[in-house]
Amino acid sequence: MIDTLLRPHFLPLVDNMAAKVAQSGFSANKLTLIAFAFGIAGCFAVGMQIYPLGLLLLLLNRFLDALAGSIARQSGVTDLGTILDLLCDYLVFAGFAFLFSLSAMETMMASTFLIFSFLAIGMAYFSHAWILARRNIAEMPRGGIVENGEMIAFIALSCALPAYYAAFAAVFALLCWVTAILRFRAALKTSKETG
Numbered sequence: 169m170i171d172t173l174l175r176p177h178f179l180p181l182v183d184n185m186a187a188k189v190a191q192s193g194f195s196a197n198k199l200t201l202i203a204f205a206f207g208i209a210g211c212f213a214v215g216m217q218i219y220p221l222g223l224l225l226l227l228l229n230r231f232l233d234a235l236a237g238s239i240a241r242q243s244g245v246t247d248l249g250t251i252l253d254l255l256c257d258y259l260v261f262a263g264f265a266f267l268f269s270l271s272a273m274e275t276m277m278a279s280t281f282l283i284f285s286f287l288a289i290g291m292a293y294f295s296h297a298w299i300l301a302r303r304n305i306a307e308m309p310r311g312g313i314v315e316n317g318e319m320i321a322f323i324a325l326s327c328a329l330p331a332y333y334a335a336f337a338a339v340f341a342l343l344c345w346v347t348a349i350l351r352f353r354a355a356l357k358t359s360k361e362t363g
Contacts, residue, residue: 170317179238186238196240196249200256203232207260214327215267223327229260230320258290264323268333278337285344289314292351299355303362311354312347314340 189199210225233253240249262283269279289312296309322340326333 169313169315170321171315174317178234182234182238183242186235186242189235190239190243194239196236196243197246197252199232199236199239200249200252203229203236204256204260206232207256208263211260211263211267214264215270217271217330219327219330223324226260226264226323226327227320230316233257234316254290254293258286261319262286264326265337268326268330268337272330272333275334275337278334278341282337282341282344285341285348288348289344289351292348292355296351296355296358299359299362303358305358305362309351309354312350313343314347318343 206225207229210222210229212222213219213225214222233256236249236253240246240253265279265282265286269276293309300307300309318340322336326336329336
């Protein structure tokens with residue numbers, strides 16, 4: 169939802185930066201791996217209760233991930249790049265929930281529910297992407313409530329107000345489940361319309 173509102177304003181800036189970054193020799197895959205390293209470092213900082221550093225590193229992860237996506241669109245999206253991007257994203261998202269739970273053990277239940285919801289939303293995304301690919305439809309799954317913008321907002325709120333993490337995680341997990349259901353429905357609709 170947030171992505172749809174911000175993309176028209178944010179994307180041209182990222183695309184301009186990405187063109188310059190690509191000229192310096194950085195491929196989309198290389199940038200994805202660098203973003204992943206910052207993301208995992210941010211998760212560990214959160215686990216050590218260094219929330220401002222964790223937030224900074226995780227925001228850097230999201231920014232570099234956006235740059236990598238823009239470079240990929242400009243130079244040509246590859247299967248390897250798509251798989252690498254999705255794998256790194258979901259490992260960082262799940263790592264954030266897991267390591268936050270280690271920083272405050274009373275948040276373990278909320279984090280477990282959140283990781284469970286990430287599995288659902290990831291599988292819904294992959295299911296829809298698989299059907300689109302089988303039908304030779306050149307687009308990526310979109311829709312639902314939770315996208316990148318909501319993830320960034322959740323991470324920022326959790327790092328800014330760690331005492332409320334369990335409540336944020338529970339609400340966010342429910343939003344992920346709603347998104348997963350909407351994406352599964354979209355995958356079924358695509359399958360019926362093009363089958």
